[in-house]
Amino acid sequence: MKVSWQFEGNKFPVDKKVLLQIIEKILKEKNIKGKIELGVNIVDDKKMKKLNESYMKKKGTTDVLSFSLNKEKGPDEIIRLGDIVINIEQTKRQAKEKKVKVKKELEFLLEHGLLHLLGFHHK
Secondary structure (H helix, E strand, O other), X not given: OEEEEEEXXXXXXXXXXXXXXXXXXXXXXOOOOOEEEEEEEXXXXXHHHHHHHHHOOOOXXXXXXXXXXXXXXOOOOEEEEEXXXXXXXXXXXXXXXXXXXXXXXXXXXXXXXXXXXXXXXXX
C-alpha cells in the first residue's frame, strides 16, 4: 500500500505508523485487497475552509473531507481510493469538546474519512 502524506501548517506530531495500521485494519475489514494508493492530508482551518467552500459549496470549515477516486483496479492493477483531508485545528477543538486526546480524535476522523472513500456514508 502506498500512502501519500501531506502536512500543511501542521505542528501536531502525527504517528504515521498508527494511522497506517488503522487504514490497513479498515481495508481488511471491508475486504479491499491489492495494490492501493491513498492520500492523507492534514491541513489548517484556512485551507479546509477553501476546500469546503470550493468543493462542497458549504461556508466555513469542517473536520474531514473525502475526495473519492475509483475503487476499481486500473490497468496497472492499482486501486486509487482518493484523498482524505483532515483539519487539525478542528480536530483539536473537537477533542477538547469530547474530552479525548487529539490523537484519538485524529484517528477517528481518519477512519471516518476512509469509510467515506469506500462508499459508506451517514445521513
